[in-house]
Amino acid sequence: MMDTFVNFFKNLWNFFVSINANAFWTIVYYLSQNWFIISAIIFIAVLMYTEIKINTSHLIDDRREMY
Amino acid sequence: MKTTEDGKIRYKSDIVLRQIRTNVLTVLSYIFLIWVWQFTLSLQSSMYTLMNVAVFVMWAFGAAGVILCKEDREVIIKHTKHQIAYYLIVVFVYDLFLRVVVNGMNTSVPGYDTDPSLAVARQFLLVVSTMLKIGFPIAFVIWMIQKFAIFKSGLSKQRQMEILRNVRKGFSPKNKKENETFEKDNINNRY
Numbered sequence: 001m002m003d004t005f006v007n008f009f010k011n012l013w014n015f016f017v018s019i020n021a022n023a024f025w026t027i028v029y030y031l032s033q034n035w036f037i038i039s040a041i042i043f044i045a046v047l048m049y050t051e052i053k054i055n056t057s058h059l060i061d062d063r064r065e066m067y
Numbered sequence: 068m069k070t071t072e073d074g075k076i077r078y079k080s081d082i083v084l085r086q087i088r089t090n091v092l093t094v095l096s097y098i099f100l101i102w103v104w105q106f107t108l109s110l111q112s113s114m115y116t117l118m119n120v121a122v123f124v125m126w127a128f129g130a131a132g133v134i135l136c137k138e139d140r141e142v143i144i145k146h147t148k149h150q151i152a153y154y155l156i157v158v159f160v161y162d163l164f165l166r167v168v169v170n171g172m173n174t175s176v177p178g179y180d181t182d183p184s185l186a187v188a189r190q191f192l193l194v195v196s197t198m199l200k201i202g203f204p205i206a207f208v209i210w211m212i213q214k215f216a217i218f219k220s221g222l223s224k225q226r227q228m229e230i231l232r233n234v235r236k237g238f239s240p241k242n243k244k245e246n247e248t249f250e251k252d253n254i255n256n257r258y
Contacts, residue, residue, distance in 0.1 A: 040123055043130035048097050050133045051144050055089040059082055066140055 100151055107155040110162060114200055118158070121204035125151050128211040136218040143214065147207075154203040158196075165196055 019025060031037050053065045104122055108115055129147030133140050172189050175181040217227050 036119075036123065040126055043123075043126040044097055044101070046130040047126070047133060047144055047147065048093060050140055051093050052090050054141050054144070055093060056086055059086055059089070066138065 096148065100148065103152065103155045107159045110159065114197070118200055121200070122151060122154070125154070125204055125207050128208055132211050132214055136214050138218075138224050139214060143211070146210070150203065150207045154207075157203070158200055161196055161199060165192055168192060 050065075057063050057065045108118055108122075111118055125147065129143060132143040132147075136143060169189055169192065172181070172185045217224060222230070
């Protein structure tokens with residue numbers, strides 16, 4: 001019973017270690033330091049969100065988002 | 068709407084499916100644009116920073132236009148995406164052509180000198196490449212500034228058209244009450 005419990009935490013720890021080994025979080029950290037990429041993502045998110053809203057307003061025939 | 072065997076009512080709507088489909092396509096189109104952005108810039112050397120900033124500025128002006136010009140949102144989004152895509156694709160295709168032609172101009176057959184006028188042609192093609200890389204974003208920014216001029220100080224398009232027709236009335240953007248007074252003498256308000 002105790003062995004299973006310890007193994008769970010060991011696997012959990014190895015999971016985070018493997019993520020770092022794949023450099024995912026390192027890449028996320030480097031990207032988070034770059035104001036150029038952050039602001040580009042914000043601009044693209046604004047455009048994407050508005051386009052999704054407009055597509056929805058076409059489907060349900062409600063144009064309040066546009067006028 | 069249809070009834071199941073249990074007698075319960077079940078709603079079946081294709082609107083949700085269409086909504087999901089359009090939203091997924093929208094997100095994919097932006098991912099594709101980001102990929103094209105990075106792909107085209109990976110082939111640039113001296114123009115890398117300029118083009119990177121140019122595409123960034125185009126995204127920024129597109130986002131600002133979407134926030135400020137509510138009535139023209141749809142057009143602005145479409146135009147922003149098209150301009151960025153055409154910019155990157157045209158530059159990519161032109162530079163492929165340029166690479167082939169310029170390399171062909173540099174090689175000479177043994178025993179024959181290269182024509183000196185080829186250097187002029189080569190320089191001309193390089194200048195055209197630079198004009199494309201700078202001209203596209205400038206054209207887009209000017210287009211967006213025109214939109215800002217129409218929608219300035221939170222006016223609607225209809226109101227802006229009325230103001231432009233009533234030039235003689237003397238419009239002041241600060242005094243809103245004066246602008247809303249109905250002028251019967253004006254020929255535009257008579258019918």
